Amino acid sequence: MSTEQPGAVPPEHPDRLWDSPEPRGSYDVVIVGGGGHALATAYYLARDHGITDVAVLEKGWLAGGNMARNTTIIRSNYLLEESAGIYEHSLKLWEGLEEDLGYPILFSQRGVLNLAHSLQDVRDGVRRVNANRLNGVDAEWLGPEEVKEVCPIVEVSPDARHPVLGATYQPRAGIARHDHVAWGFARAAAALGVHLIEHCEVTGVEVAGGRARAVRTTRGRISADRVALCAAGHSSVVARTAGLALPLQSHALQALVSDLLEPVHPTVVMSNAVHVYVSQAHKGELVMGAGVDACNSYRQRGAFHVIERQMAAALELFPVFARAHVLRTWAGVVDVSPDASPVVGLTPVDGLYVNCGWGTGGFKATPGAGWCYAHTIAHGEPHPLNAPFSLERFTTGALVDEHGAAAVAH
Structure with a gap:
């Protein structure tokens, strides 16, 4: 695919995608x-x-x-009409963005699962699926075995520490290369x-x-x-x-990546209850995120206790991850409104x-x-x-x- 934009003016320095001009007054x-x-x-x-x-x-x-x-997850399956509206508009732009920009953004619509671990999670998930459908957003409710079909490495045993009772699923969701x-x-x-x-x-x-x-x-x-x-x-x-x-309020939001692996994780899995969300990047590393650190901070690094809780929950949901190694961790500074x-x-x-x-x-x-x-x-x-x-x-x-x-x- 050509990366040339019709009518684009080449940068002054051909080894750069854009120039670095001096600021005007x-x-x-x-x-x-x-x-x-x-x-x-x-x-x-x-x-x-x-x-x-x-x-x-x-x-x-x-x-x-x-x-x-960030962990590059793209979805629009929000509960409220106002949120679904702006995120669904964004997702539609994502679907044509590579052609629009004339640049490969590696947008992969591999779907997103939001797991339910309790009866209240199930009620909330079914409610969200129904709200999504009313707002024109693609959404499905999957039982445990259907979750296993979409993502075979998820532990769906009823004896698991975090039993999977089902999940919402948005097929058009996915990831892109940030x-x-x-x-x-x-x-x-x-x-x-x-x-x-x-x-x-x-x-x-x-x-x-x-x-x-x-x-x-x-x-x-x-x-x-x-x-x-x-x-x-x-x-x-x-x-x-x-x-x-x-x-x-500004908080540190933590994430990490593993070493490179063969393809093992075909979709994106999120779990609000245990604060784990994971996908596999195009190169092969597992990209994982945790919950927001409760402390207000502008530091672009996380805390060990957050990683520890995150890894414990992740291994319960994905036992196969026990063989992976953490390559590096970091945090972003997120701004949260009331x-x-x-x-x-x-x-x-x-x-x-x-x-x-x-x-x-x-x-x-x-x-x-x-x-x-x-x-x-x-x-x-x-x-x-x-x-x-x-x-x-x-x-x-x-x-x-x-x-x-x-x-x-x-």
Whole structure:
């Protein structure tokens, strides 16, 4: 498959997918953060809305934060209508994204199982399947033997410590290669004229007359008509410099990979009850995630007690994993809102927009969040898909409470 985008302008340096320009003194739109959501937003601003005077500012290297630290699971089987709407839109974008970007993102629709270990898990799972079907999302309820057919290595014995009583199953769900996704969006955005500026940390947002006017960075002051925050776990830190307090808590979310194995795990398996979710990457390593560390933190590393609990539960569900070895562990910094749903839209500060609070579900939302955020920035008002996720819901009480139903992590 060709990786050339029609009409793309080759980078100045042929060994790079995009150039590294010096920041200018002003832009129409400045996006704070250089992860997947930021790059997708810049791409859709340029492609769909003709706004190309855009700078993406990243304090490190592009996609070096949560985009490089997640477990790449993609699904849309959320309980509530508002959540299902934005995640299903994202999944539909995923299904055409490789062709759209002209870049191989290795999107593999291998399906996702969400295991049930108790009668309450079963009730919740069946409820979610019915809600998904009403919202046009593909979903099935599987019994233990059907779970075994989809994923033969899962232990479904009734005598197991964590007996599998069934599972929800979304066949269209899957995984993608996270760095390829970032590179594809970055390359396509740069080809449309967007400036991707690395090693440029935003240290403050300047507000005058109730409007965001500029950002202060380690590479100088940059004025902007619109400032779009897209810094995941650090969004609240940046917003605070503009006098805006966001209702977020940042936590470390841990993950790990094994050494390389022959193909043994054909799908994605998640267990909210025991905080384990696992897939097998394209190269062969098992990619595993755990629950959120309860302590507030900005550290990009996990804790041993989390790994210990995670491994104990994983071996109960997948006895074959006893032969695998942990290769490395890490953590991402996730931003969690009071109702476990994102915040995407306008703020009380004119010209300041925010995309945050995705918690553990940010990767799967990458194209959908970027698409909706770009629409919001371009039109000065939210798209119907992200309108329910406004900041005002925390004062009006119109919460989108996905606690538990969203599963522990993604």
